[in-house]
Amino acid sequence: MRFVDxxxxxxxAGDGGDGCVHFRREKYVPRxxxxxxxxxxxxxxxxxxxxxxxxxxxxxxxxxxxxxxxEAGAGRQCTGxxxxxxxxxxxxxxxxxxxxxxxVIGDITRHGERLLVAAGGRGGLGNLHFKSSTNxxxxxxxxxxxxxxxxxxLELQLLADVGLLGMPxxxxxxxxxxxxxxxxxxxDYPFTTLYPQLGVVRFEAxxxxxxxxxxxxxxxxxxxxxxxxxxxxxxxxxxxxLHLVDGVAEEERGGDPVAEARTLLAELxxxxxxxxxxxRWLVVNRxxxxxxxxxxxxxxxxxxxxxxxxxxxxxxxxTGEGVERxxxxxxxxxxxRRREDDGEST
Numbered sequence: 001m002r003f004v005d006x007x008x009x010x011x012x013a014g015d016g017g018d019g020c021v022h023f024r025r026e027k028y029v030p031r032x033x034x035x036x037x038x039x040x041x042x043x044x045x046x047x048x049x050x051x052x053x054x055x056x057x058x059x060x061x062x063x064x065x066x067x068x069x070x071e072a073g074a075g076r077q078c079t080g081x082x083x084x085x086x087x088x089x090x091x092x093x094x095x096x097x098x099x100x101x102x103x104v105i106g107d108i109t110r111h112g113e114r115l116l117v118a119a120g121g122r123g124g125l126g127n128l129h130f131k132s133s134t135n136x137x138x139x140x141x142x143x144x145x146x147x148x149x150x151x152x153x154l155e156l157q158l159l160a161d162v163g164l165l166g167m168p169x170x171x172x173x174x175x176x177x178x179x180x181x182x183x184x185x186x187x188d189y190p191f192t193t194l195y196p197q198l199g200v201v202r203f204e205a206x207x208x209x210x211x212x213x214x215x216x217x218x219x220x221x222x223x224x225x226x227x228x229x230x231x232x233x234x235x236x237x238x239x240x241x242l243h244l245v246d247g248v249a250e251e252e253r254g255g256d257p258v259a260e261a262r263t264l265l266a267e268l269x270x271x272x273x274x275x276x277x278x279x280r281w282l283v284v285n286r287x288x289x290x291x292x293x294x295x296x297x298x299x300x301x302x303x304x305x306x307x308x309x310x311x312x313x314x315x316x317x318x319t320g321e322g323v324e325r326x327x328x329x330x331x332x333x334x335x336x337r338r339r340e341d342d343g344e345s346t
Contacts, residue, residue, distance in 0.1 A: 007059040008099055008153045014042030014069035014083035016121035016144025019129075022075035023137065034138055035077050036127040040070030042120030042147040043083030047096060047154075050089040051111040054198075056156055059088075067118070070144060073126045083120060091156055093237070099151040117152060121145040160198060160212035161334055163235035165268070166244035167260050171285040173197070175244070175317035176213045179327055201327055209334050212238060236272070239337060240279050240330065247284040247298050247314065257284075258305035281311045283326065288316035 017039025024032025068083035130138035180199025249255035315322035
């Protein structure tokens with residue numbers, strides 16, 4: 001199934017039913033008076049979070065969704081039947097934007113959470129409501145109001161605790177395969193990851209975190225080069241970024257890991273200064289290709305070249321070297337933040 005992370009479509013709520021003009025007609029009841037009922041309300045359109053979905057592909061071709069209109073009122077004070085609401089399931093992590101005004105309508109972050117995106121019209125009033133001491137036989141009613149209509153843009157932003165950030169072929173997919181059950185494609189050429197991948201890292205019951213792997217970023221991505229920065233938005237919800245660097249870039253392909261890291265940071269800042277300011281840990285990967293006695297120094301060398309003040313780790317996603325320590329530190333960091341957040345909320 002192709003990953004679809006942004007779609008646009010139109011939603012239209014149902015119209016309210018018209019009020020009824022009717023008079024009571026019964027044997028032995030002269031001048032029965034008005035008894036026209038109200039119209040039913042129109043159905044509304046809701047979006048509902050569904051944790052079983054991970055793509056917006058269902059809305060890629062269908063571009064119009066409507067709810068049922070309410071029925072008109074009837075005699076004997078009968079109110080028309082209300083229209084049935086339309087509920088559209090979307091993945092958890094979907095941001096809803098009004099396409100015309102670019103206003104953020106809401107953000108669905110939990111399973112079962114509902115968001116009203118188009119309200120149904122109100123039902124009209126029957127002539128029963130217009131009876132008075134001076135108007136015993138009113139012949140007026142009101143029409144139902146039309147339902148709301150709007151064009152929506154849905155943007156899927158994956159919910160993950162940790163995001164993997166790096167140039168193509170630095171080993172992000174290999175790392176997520178090592179630490180989780182996710183199985184992204186791994187190959188010896190750039191852009192093997194074409195769509196975001198999620199993996200769950202489990203330690204024990206009730207102790208786990210979610211990692212997001214996005215396609216690699218190259219120079220000029222902010223202007224659309226490579227796969228561009230289309231998927232960087234999926235890192236906006238993460239609390240921690242792991243900046244992966246190829247520790248053997250110079251030996252194997254004549255690259256400069258420090259220069260590549262600076263290039264990626266520049267693209268990140270061009271895309272979103274807020275995202276660039278998120279906490280980042282440096283992870284020097286592929287150390288298994290270096291002699292054991294120089295691995296620690298290589299990590300320190302790259303950190304110095306970047307003036308890195310945060311945590312720095314040396315790992316091998318292929319052999320698992322240093323990965324257990326990295327994941328344990330991530331788990332402790334996330335748990336500390338969760339405790340801090342819980343304390344603030346109380």
